[in-house]
Amino acid sequence: MQGKLGFMGSKQRTYTPEFREGAVRIVIETGRPIPEVAEELGVHSGTLHSWVSRWRRNGSASSDRPAEPAPPGGRMREAERAELERLRREMSEKNKRIRELEMELHGPLGEVTVTDPAALAAFIGNQRTEHCVPHRLACRVLGVSESWFYKWRDKPTTAREIRRGQLADVIRQIFEGSGGTYGSPKVWLLLVRAGWRVSVNTVARLMAEHGLAGRKIRRRRGLTRPGKRPAAPDFVRRDFTADAPDQVWCGDMTEITTGEGKLYLATVIDLFSRRLLGYAMGARHDTELVLASLNMAAATRGGDVKGVIFHSDRGSEYGSRRFRRACRRLGVTQSMGRVGSCSDNAVSEASNSVLKVEYVHRHTFATRTEARLRFATWITGFYNTHRLHSVCGYQSPIDYEHDHRANSALELAA
Known part of the structure; x- marks a missing residue:
């Protein structure tokens, strides 16, 4: 059966190490079932299952390279997996109890916000x-x-x-x-x-x-550390529009406070739909983190992302030799804004502010593991699938992409 992305055929496919790593990251970060992720990516579920098993054994989804330390947000220890399962059960119980308490939150003569x-x-x-x-x-x-x-x-x-x-x-x-x-x-x-x-x-x-007020976005403090290597040209020049998916991606990093300390988040967003294609979280903001987010984004798009422009600031992580080499392997062209100009990467800045204001600032996280689980659940369960975005005509990013594909198919058939 042909996969959703339409790239499976009779000819056997070969998968790059980056694609395998990104596919495994989607399973591990989101906790989604392997068959569901496999169907979405156009990979046989048995193949994806073997990648995940290999990753958990030796920290690598590839059999053609030795085991290496798991990147931030990658392979989890047994204790972390047990903690994730415990948190899933606890969140389910808490949500049930919250529904039961909704009518009890304001006891006798509690605070009254109605004016009618x-x-x-x-x-x-x-x-x-x-x-x-x-x-x-x-x-x-x-x-x-x-x-x-x-x-x-x-x-x-x-x-x-x-x-x-x-x-x-x-x-x-x-x-x-x-x-x-x-x-x-x-x-x-x-x-x-x-x-x-x-x-x-x-x-x-x-x-x-009724005391219902939305959240306001505020400017955040950046994490950019200018790199010493020559920067890539700015191919975007503050034109944050795209006519179709996978023309221009943008990336950035931000931080989340937990009871164990800082948790750093690297994101990759498609400028066409503002869909969050890839993300990675870890205790350090380094090249491993941005590489992991790029690989997850490439896997989300089926691995073939040749021709994509990847726009970022001039942070040392994005200018590193390893990140530039990964972009070349994927056929991705790098683009960088000017030093100290947040407007040159405004979409990533704004998107991370939305993530912080609409979710992170409304919750507390006892551990980094808890933050990883809850953030991944919010991304897949609300941000990409239900949150309305003005750029998308007040549709969700995924609905906007689906409509675009349907309209393109009709135009080709006409």
């Missing part, structure tokens, strides 16, 4: 029903009179109020589904797509009334 009179009156009434708190006491604590409470409690609910309450519920569902990151414009867009007729101002007002 009918909702406040209903809240006061619920205190006696659920917690045996007299109406008089609840009214006094919340600063309203009993007559005000009875007026709003007994007031017939209008159709407008019913619709407003339903709208508020849907807004909260969308907001929580985004991990608490969407502001009113994106929430409004999803409401319109779902068939709601509502203005963005009404959405913003309801979100404010």
Whole structure:
């Protein structure tokens, strides 16, 4: 059966060491089933399984080279694998408990963020029903009179109020589904797509009334250490657009704080769809880290990435002899911005800021292993598959790429 990427045929394929390493990295980093990853990459599941087994035995997915130290974010010790399984079970149990506690988070007379009179009156009434708190006491604590409470409690609910309450519920569902990151414009867009007729101002007002605020992106401190080797030319020149996938990729590094210390993250993003194609995490930001992210990106695209332009800053990791050699083997052309100019690599800078603000800053990580697992889950379960992006016409990166392939196929058939 032909793979999703369309490159399997009757002729037996050969796989480069970089492709094998990248394929193994996808399995290990994301925890996805081997058959699922194999089908996506167009590799026989038995072949991928043997690569993963070989990696876990000797730190290499290739049989034609000796064992070498596992790169950052690569082969995990037995204790780390056990820790990953424990964290998966713990996260599942916590998510179940969180759903059970949603109605208990604000106990009797807890913090009330609603400003709608009918909702406040209903809240006061619920205190006696659920917690045996007299109406008089609840009214006094919340600063309203009993007559005000009875007026709003007994007031017939209008159709407008019913619709407003339903709208508020849907807004909260969308907001929580985004991990608490969407502001009113994106929430409004999803409401319109779902068939709601509502203005963005009404959405913003309801979100404010219910204490729902999206996350704002702030500038971050960079990790760039200028290299001593000659830099590659700047082929991008701040034109961060692409007409199709795999024309231009960009890469950068950032750091994540954990209870064990810093965890460094290297990413590779496709400028066409803003899809995060490859990433690697480790305790040091070095050449191994950026190499691992590049190999994962190449494997995600099926291994044939000849002609791609890879744009980055002039960090020593990207200018190293090993990274330049890897790019040449893959047929990738390097491009570098100027020293000290974050605008020359603005997409990578902005994407890493999104990762930090929308996910990293909202969580704490006791260990590097926990951070690796949770970040990988967020990337595959939300960022690439569900998060709306303005460049993609407010579609997810993967949906945007699927639509592009479908439209291209129709044009060829016409």
